[in-house]
Amino acid sequence: MIGEGQADVSRTLVLDGNAVGGLLQDIFEADMTASPTMCAHCGREGHIGNLLAFTHAPGVVLRCPGCEQVVLRIVVTPDATYLDARGAVFLRLKR
């Protein structure tokens, strides 16, 4: 479960991708929580709903539940939304 020694995050403060479903739906105009994705760091496949979510910050950070590396970062400013997805091998948008 939790990567021993590499856990730099407090799991007790964590929510998950389900809680960020509204923000993701703003960006993609579709539910993303049930979409599969793959961590670019460890290759773990899973659903966005199961990523660890850190929301106590100006932006939202979604991390891999396996290796705890950052998969997605989202920052909303008054005039734009920034999405950093370099931690994801892919995002899947259902047609």
Added chain:
Amino acid sequence: MNTARRVMQVEQTLEWQIATVAAIKRETPTVKSLTLALPARRRNRAGQHYDIRLTAEDGYQAQRSYSIASAPEQAESIELTVERLADGEVSTYLHDVLVVGDQLEVRGPIGGYFVWEAQMGGPLFLVGGGSGVVPLMAMLRHRAAVGAHIPARLLYSARSPQEVIYGAELEALQAARTGLDVVYTFTRTRPQDWTGYARRIDRQMLEEVLTPFGLAARSFICGPTLLVESVADSMVQLGVAADRIRTERFGPTGGAG
């Protein structure tokens, strides 16, 4: 872009809307259920949530997610169950200030991962910790509303009997003999004559509760992060396929407040 696609996209767009508080019910000393009437209610799926946004006079906004407790079949309104967190800036307002007739800014329904519908089949194994039982209750209410007899088992961890949410309704659902049973474990205070579980959910408990029920069950686990992860890990060790398990984590600052 053809018409069908355009229609689908419109349906996926989330709009903030103004809900009116139609009823407030106290469930436990720290938990209330809010019935909200919505001008544009979209049919929800059991397990989904709504976002609530509060705006202060100076423009400061705070937003949180709250699980829908009511069945999708409930007409006209939705019910959200909210736990009051001592340091929560949204839940304290919802508990201490909000009264029937007030308006709230909400958007939803949201989510497609932690969702169960009767046509997905079962058996259905639900594990709830504290207010993590809320989206699971929506699933059980949906199951009852459509008259499904899909075998279902709820393992519900609460600190004490006083903190059990929906206790009387769960008892009635069990008594209806439709194939639901509820197993409680009390982690802090138990009734005097209690012979059931009185500890945190562990692998042995899951072995006793889940294994006879069937490892092939569709499983939904919702609660504090550490409970969710330890239960999911134990279930995989017992032989449950990881893709049969869906999880939703509430922080201890639960849905973040």
